[in-house]
Amino acid sequence: MEHPLILQMQGITKLFPGVRALDNVTLEVHRGDVHAICGENGAGKSTLMKVLSGVYPHGSYEGKIIFMGNEVAFKDIKESENAGIAIIHQELTMIPELSITENIFMGNEIVKHGLIDWNTARHRTVELLERVGLSVEPDTLIKHLGVGQQQLIEIAKALSKNVKLLILDEPTSALNEADSENLFNLMRGLKSKDITCIMISHKLNEIAEISDAVTVIRDGRTVETYAVEAGHVDEDRIIRSMVGRSIENRYPEHESHPGEVIFEVSDWTVDHPNIPGCQACKNSSFFVRAGEIVGFAGLMGAGRTELMRSIFGRNYGVYLGGTIKIRGKEIHVPSVASAIRQGIAYVPEDRKNLGLNLLDSIRSTIVSANLKGILQGHLLNLDKEFQVAEKYRHSLNIKTYSVNSGVSTLSGGNQQKVVLGKWMFTEPDVLILDEPTRGIDVGAKYEIYRLIHKLADEGKAVIIISSELPELLGISDRIYTIFEGSITGVLDRAEANQENLMRMMTSTSGSELNAGKDSRIYETC
Structure with a gap:
């Protein structure tokens, strides 16, 4: 009734x-x-x-x-x-x-x-x-x-x-x-x-x-x-x-051709920023090859975002130890600016607080992480700024009548595209995407996946954090799992499924599946 x-x-x-x-x-x-x-x-x-x-x-x-x-x-x-x-x-x-x-x-x-x-x-x-x-x-x-x-x-x-x-x-x-x-x-x-x-x-x-x-x-x-x-x-x-059309496959077909190891993190350990002695990241080690898309799976609070933010210029937590190498050479990234200079980019999960200045226009936001890219002599070339913004407006299908509009006027998904465009303009070697399709519709997701494939085909190392296991399974070449700040394993795409990923995400031994447990860092320290 x-x-x-x-x-x-x-x-x-x-x-x-x-x-x-x-x-x-x-x-x-x-x-x-x-x-x-x-x-x-x-x-x-x-x-x-x-x-x-x-x-x-x-x-x-x-x-x-x-x-x-x-x-x-x-x-x-x-x-x-x-x-x-x-x-x-x-x-x-x-x-x-x-x-x-x-x-x-x-x-x-x-x-x-x-x-x-x-x-x-x-x-x-x-x-x-x-x-x-x-x-x-x-x-x-x-x-x-x-x-x-x-x-x-x-x-x-x-x-x-x-x-x-x-x-x-x-x-x-x-x-x-x-x-x-x-x-x-x-x-x-x-x-x-x-x-x-x-x-x-x-x-x-x-x-x-x-x-x-x-x-x-x-x-x-x-x-x-x-x-x-x-x-x-x-x-x-x-x-x-x-x-207005059908989409036959949610995830575009893509043939991966990984090259040499381009990005390597070893024994990375970071303390919680507000709880001394509580390790948010524990001896984490992983690598990504050129042209490879690597996913990171874990429950909310397991440490995925904390790990990537701490790597990206140590903007999370207190660094205790560990090394980062790009193309076999150890690098030091004590700040976000140094991480950008070294060719690392990070699209944050929380676009409102960490990815955008809501008072800025779309055009100024897209170039903000790479102002050198629009310099003419010692001055900013505003015509080039407009051209760059228009390029990403079209390639990312950002729905707005003008790149002069404020980012606050956009829908959440279109704001996410602006953040992605901002970091793509830095032309990084390593691109970390934290929940890149959060709040984005199925049609736009398909476009984002194709862009990610294009970046990988250009030889970039791509890291994706996602809470949607089907998304990780649909786009990743390999998937690491994290539980309570520790990396618990890695699976190739052919080996991975939702069941074994969930098992590895919910236990250090992978022997029990605590589906109802939320492994929040704040409860484990």
Whole structure:
């Protein structure tokens, strides 16, 4: 039996300078459903949800919103929250210097006798963290947590309010499989309590697992909406609707021709930056050949990002020991600038805080890591800057009407492409890609994979960190696994599958599969 409608968005049109972001979009969501919204980056998904939640206030768009039977005209996000709508943005909004408790109850403080009741707030925080499956002290500062953990805290914050409609924008983009499944169980629990969820996702397997209905948006227009049979979704149909064409193979065919060892790390050991005596990376050794794509698999907090950040100019942790060689010659990289000079590039997982200056334009961001590349004499050649930005705008298919636009105006996936372009412009010998397709749709992923293959074919050493095991299996020549800061093994593509990778990711001996365990550095030290 079909539930009554909780939400109707009729004829929604939203204009930005030079861009029609939404064009007469229609959306209908039934109460108690999990409704998925799909579309390529820049299709208008996040913009539509910002209209719904009051981020873009009534009057800044055309069309009508009917929520719980009443037409609404939200002036800001506070009004939508008071009505029972909560949104979790793809780009996290936590304040790093504040605690979990302070972030969860910011703007919604528990007051007793005119003062904030911190004891009650901490107890409520513990309860909320339990609901999202996160075992962390409520006084922990946000800056000490990984992106995936912060995502779960965003969800806990939404649940602290009397939510009737929960909007999740790419909620699992930074979560491993265990945490993603925990989130889905949470969403099923909300559904049983008649709470409706709208989920923006590019992961078609997730849509099949959790959704009751799917709406596809392309180029700011509604393409189609259809109900999903439990556990089954026509992925080819969604892809055709999203990109306007079919994609026969998610991972492009590629014949690898690895050459000599170009990049080698030996006995790399790094202490946690805030916990003396706690080793975030333990005697890690690995190598990458020229023209080879090497993947790194591990649960959230296992040490993958920490290892790569510490290698890239020691910008994570306290260096204790280890060596780096490029083409057999030992190099020293005590700073990010020295790492860039030595031919190492790093595309970070957290593009918002580590990869971009959101106040910059697209053109200045793309050249920012290699200003020497646009010098004319001792001055910057702005014409060349524009030409370089345009080159990467087209080659990476960055959806924007002008490279003079600010990076803050782009969708999350297009911001990721700008970061990738920035590091490609440095023409590195070693390119480290940390979650390079996080928040990127299936069509754009295919383009990124082809670019990665092109870089490998040019003889570069490519390292990929990904939480999606199918992605690592689909694109890597070899895959290393990490558990609690230690590299536990390596498998060639022909030997690797999800089962044996998971086994190696969850135990130093590889003998047990702790699917529900999150090997956070903060819990192991």
